[in-house]
Structures are given as structure tokens and as C-alpha cells.
Amino acid sequence: xxxxxxxxxxxxxxxxxxxxxxxxxxxxxxxxxxxxxxxxxxxxxxxxxxxxxxxxxxxxxxxxxxxxxxxxxxxxxxxxxxxxxxxxxxxxxxxxxxxxxxxxxxxxxxxxxxxxxxxxxxxxxxxxxxxxxxxxxxxxxxxxxxxxxxxxxxxxxxxxxxxxxxxxxxxxxxxxxxxxxxxxxxxxxxxxxxxxxxxxxxxxxxxxxxxxxxxxxxxxxxxxxxxxxxxxxxxxxxxxxxxxxxxxxxxxxxxxxxxxxxxxxxxxxxxxxxxxxxxxxxxxxxxxxxxxxxxxxxxxxxxxxxxxxxxxxxxxxxxxxxxxxxxxxxxxxxxxxxxxxxxxxxxxxxxxxxxxxxxxxxxxxxxxxxxxxxxxxxxxxxxxxxxxxxxxxxxxxxxx
Numbered sequence: 001x002x003x004x005x006x007x008x009x010x011x012x013x014x015x016x017x018x019x020x021x022x023x024x025x026x027x028x029x030x031x032x033x034x035x036x037x038x039x040x041x042x043x044x045x046x047x048x049x050x051x052x053x054x055x056x057x058x059x060x061x062x063x064x065x066x067x068x069x070x071x072x073x074x075x076x077x078x079x080x081x082x083x084x085x086x087x088x089x090x091x092x093x094x095x096x097x098x099x100x101x102x103x104x105x106x107x108x109x110x111x112x113x114x115x116x117x118x119x120x121x122x123x124x125x126x127x128x129x130x131x132x133x134x135x136x137x138x139x140x141x142x143x144x145x146x147x148x149x150x151x152x153x154x155x156x157x158x159x160x161x162x163x164x165x166x167x168x169x170x171x172x173x174x175x176x177x178x179x180x181x182x183x184x185x186x187x188x189x190x191x192x193x194x195x196x197x198x199x200x201x202x203x204x205x206x207x208x209x210x211x212x213x214x215x216x217x218x219x220x221x222x223x224x225x226x227x228x229x230x231x232x233x234x235x236x237x238x239x240x241x242x243x244x245x246x247x248x249x250x251x252x253x254x255x256x257x258x259x260x261x262x263x264x265x266x267x268x269x270x271x272x273x274x275x276x277x278x279x280x281x282x283x284x285x286x287x288x289x290x291x292x293x294x295x296x297x298x299x300x301x302x303x304x305x306x307x308x309x310x311x312x313x314x315x316x317x318x319x320x321x322x323x324x325x326x327x328x329x330x331x332x333x334x335x336x337x338x339x340x341x342x343x344x345x346x347x348x349x350x351x352x353x354x355x356x357x358x359x360x361x362x363x364x365x366x367x368x369x370x371x372x373x374x375x376x377x378x379x380x381x382x383x384x385x386x387x388x389x390x391x392x393x394x395x396x397x398x399x400x
Contacts, residue, residue, distance in 0.1 A: 001287070001325040004028055006149035008139050009119075010127050011156035012036070015292025015309040017110035019153055020119035022060050022317030025392075030119045031147065033139070035126035035156070039111065044103030045182035045269035046210070046217040047300070048073060048197070051095035051386040053307025056314050059392040062113040063096065069109040070099030071212050073197050076303075081202030081252035092378060092386050100197065100210055100217065102184060106306070127161050132286040151325055152288045155313065158275055160294035167282040173275035175227040176299050176348065178206075180271040181241065182219030185262035187211050190255060205248040207256050218259045219300070220245055221274070233272035241268060274299050276344055283337070284329035291316050296340035302347035304385065312336050314390045322396040334399040343385065 007023050009016045012034030023030040049057075049070065057063035074097045078086040091098055111121060126142040130152055138148040154162025158173050193211045200207045206221040222245075233241075242260055249256035277297040283290050292309035299305070315336055319328035 002150075003323065004150040004320050004325050004328075006030075006151075007320075008033065008137070008147055008149040008152045010139070010152065010154050010162050011160075011292070011294070012111065012121055012123070013107060013155070013157060013292075014110060014306050015294075015313045016153075016155035017107075017114040017119075017121070018057070018060075018310050019155055019291060019313035019317060020114040020121075021062055021110075021117045022314045022392075023153075023320065024114075024117040024119050025060050026317050026321030028317070028320060029149075031149075032114060032119060032121040033125035033127065033141065033147070034121065034123050037124040039104075039108065039123070044107075045184070045219060046100055047103055047106065047306050048303055049099050049101065049106070049310070050303055050307045051091060051098060052388045053304075053310045054096035054099065056307070056310045056390045058096065059390050060314055060317075062110075062117075065113060066106070066109045067096070067099050069105045070101040071210070071214070072195050073098045073100040073210065075194075075196040077193075077196045077198045079198060079200045081200055081207070081249070081254055083253035086201075089378070089382070092382060095386055102215075102217075127156070127165075130162075130165060130288065132288060134286070137287040150287065151320065153316065154288065154290045154294045155292045155309075156294055158277060158293045158297040160290065162288065163280065163290055163294050166285055166288055166290065167280075170280060170282065171278045173297065174278050175273050175275055176301075177223060177225060178274045178299075179222040179224050179228060179233065180219065180269075180274045180300070181222070181245065182208075182217070182269045183263055183267050185216050185218070185259050185267075187213065187216040190216050190258060200252070200254050202249055202252050202254065202256075205245070207249060207252075207254050209255055209259060211255075216259060216262075218256070219269075220248075220256070221301075222248065224273070227273040230270070230272035233270050238263075238265065238268045238270070241270060276347065279341055283333045287325060289316065289329045289332070296336070296344060298340075298344045298347045302343055304343050304347070308340050308343065311388070311390055312340070314392065318390065318392055318394075319396040323398060327398040328396070330399040331396055339388070 006029045009032045020030045074091045076089040129140040131138045137152045190211045197210045209218045291312045316332045319332040
């Protein structure tokens with residue numbers, strides 16, 4: 001196959017707009033097709049871009065403008081529900097400062113960057129089929145419209161339609177034993193966390209919180225052995241979930257009650273069961289390829305979901321810039337798969353800590369501070385994750 005000159009990107013969340021910016025920078029004409037009828041303004045809770053994700057955005061020239069939409073978060077504080085500090089993790093030196101975003105603010109910033117780069121973004125375009133014709137690929141949408149290009153990029157998230165069409169035998173998302181809730185509330189009267197994200201292992205649930213002068217964000221993870229879909233979780237009234245959350249955090253020395261009491265009607269973020277992706281056997285076939293969560297979704301416990309999506313989207317564009325389509329896809333997968341699967345596996349271990357029973361919780365709370373004092377080496381623990389770079393200036397080489 002020759003090198004790609006045009007691209008269809010399915011999905012307008014994180015990986016899609018980043019891929020669009022990078023593809024345009026590579027000289028590839030790009031249109032993003034998003035299934036939702038409008039933008040994500042006001043939708044969703046908090047997420048973080050780690051130093052490696054921000055550095056990847058810097059590589060394609062949009063790091064500064066995207067970072068401006070988030071709040072600096074250079075420190076994570078691990079603690080128990082009783083307020084006992086287990087450990088502190090600071091950003092590594094000489095790296096971009098981690099940022100916490102409202103999901104809708106991040107989507108908006110990336111969408112603006114894609115449009116400014118010359119990409120087109122169309123809403124209300126739900127993919128239902130594609131036809132790989134060898135010399136091009138034709139996408140069909142639910143409204144009956146079609147589009148064709150040299151390549152089709154599936155950046156449509158953990159419940160990817162493209163992944164299922166590419167490989168009907170692809171694994172389904174894997175439930176990790178936790179339910180997820182969160183939101184943004186007024187910071188008035190709350191103690192600022194000084195740029196730190198606090199992560200608390202409560203007796204009955206996990207609570208994260210961040211308080212800035214502008215806003216306060218929180219999230220909670222509840223252990224549940226059987227899955228609950230987002231639709232099933234949202235069928236339970238919001239006030240009932242807030243009542244259950246208050247009961248779970250009763251007696252804890254956390255700002256959970258103060259934050260939960262500030263949740264206004266309609267503002268509880270309720271994602272239901274949390275999932276990651278087991279290894280996806282097929283990342284590409286013919287002129288179609290997966291990127292972001294469609295290929296390698298991890299849970300929020302990793303702190304890396306958005307950053308990995310950014311890295312992969314840019315790496316894919318770099319390979320398509322320098323190599324014929326088939327060779328580009330193979331080189332992209334070879335470079336990305338080992339890293340993302342290692343991080344997904346590490347995230348699974350963190351999920352287990354969040355769902356720990358009484359005995360495991362006591363052991364964790366006793367051994368964590370000792371390990372921090374004795375064995376903790378920030379470079380060894382986080383260097384391979386946060387110092388990773390996508391070298392846009394380097395010419396991509398074929399796998400093997």
C-alpha cells in the first residue's frame with residue numbers, strides 16, 4: 001500500500017482529536033466523525049493528563065494551549081479514611097506538571113486544536129459499517145451517509161464499534177469490580193489541597209478529592225462483585241446513590257460529606273461499573289486501525305488513560321507520515337502494545353487495593369508507609385511511565 005493522504009477518524013473524545021491534529025501535521029487530510037449530536041459541554045467528571053501525556057501534546061505543538069484548560073496537580077497524597085498519611089508522590093523533576101481537567105473542558109480544548117489544525121469535526125455520525133476495498137475504505141453511518149478515505153482510525157472508546165467490526169471475536173470490556181461516581185462542586189469553605197490530589201482508602205470505599213480556589217473535584221469507587229451497567233446505575237435515583245455514599249463514608253475523616261452535600265440535582269457523575277480492556281488481539285487489518293481506548297483502555301486507577309490515548313494517537317500519525325499504510329500500522333502496534341499492556345496490568349493491581357477486604361486493608365495500611373520509607377524510588381516507580389516520549393522528529397521505521 002502507498003502512504004495515506006486522507007483519513008477518517010471515528011470518535012471525537014480524546015484520541016480522535018489528537019489523532020486529527022497529528023495527522024494534519026503529517027500532511028494527511030482528516031475528518032473526525034463523532035456519534036453524539038453535540039459537544040460534551042458540561043458533561044463528565046475529572047480526569048488527569050500526566051507529564052507523559054502533556055509532553056506528547058507538546059511534541060505536536062498543542063501542549064500549552066491544552067494545559068491551560070486544566071489545573072496544575074503536581075502531587076498525589078495517599079491516605080486512609082482516618083486521615084493517616086500513607087505516602088506522597090510528587091511529579092518527577094524537569095517534566096511538565098500534571099493537570100486535572102473537567103472532561104468537557106479537555107474535550108473542548110482538543111476539539112479547538114483539531115479545528116485549528118485544519119481537521120473537520122462532524123457530530124451526529126454514528127458508524128454502523130465499513131467496507132475495506134483494498135485501495136480505500138468506505139464508512140457508512142446510521143443516517144445513511146458515507147465517507148471514504150485511505151485509512152479509517154477507530155478512536156471510539158472502550159465500547160468501540162470499529163473494534164467489533166474489525167474483529168467480531170474481539171474481547172469485550174472487562175469489569176474490574178468497582179462502581180464509579182464523581183463530580184465538581186463549589187470550593188467555598190473547603191480547605192484547599194495546595195495542588196495535591198488526595199487519594200483515600202476508606203474502610204468501605206475509596207475517595208479522591210482535589211480543592212482549588214476555582215473548583216473542587218471528587219470521585220468515589222465502590223466495591224461491587226457483580227457488574228452494573230451505566231444505564232442500570234442511572235436508573236437508581238441520584239439522591240439514593242448520594243445516601244449510600246454518605247453511609248459508606250460515615251465516620252471517616254474526609255471531606256466526603258461536605259462535598260456530597262454540595263452536589264446539585266443532575267450533577268452527579270455516575271458511570272456505573274468500571275472497565276478496562278484485556279489484551280486486544282487485532283489492532284489493525286487492511287486499511288483500518290484502532291487507537292486510544294478502542295485498543296487499550298485502562299481504568300482511572302492508572303492515572304494514565306488519557307495520556308496513553310494521546311501517546312498512541314500521535315505515534316500512529318507519525319508512523320503513517322513515514323511509512324506505507326500496512327507497514328505503518330505494524331510499526332505503530334509494535335511500539336505501543338508492550339507499554340500499554342504493562343500499564344493496564346499495573347492498574348489492575350491498584351483496583352484490587354481499592355476493593356480490599358478488612359484483613360487486606362489492615363495489611364496494606366501497615367506495610368505501605370514502611371515500603372515508602374524503605375524501598376520507594378520515584379524514578380524507578382514512575383520514570384518509565386512519565387518520562388516516556390513520542391519523538392515526532394524521529395523518522396518511523398518499519399517493524400522488524
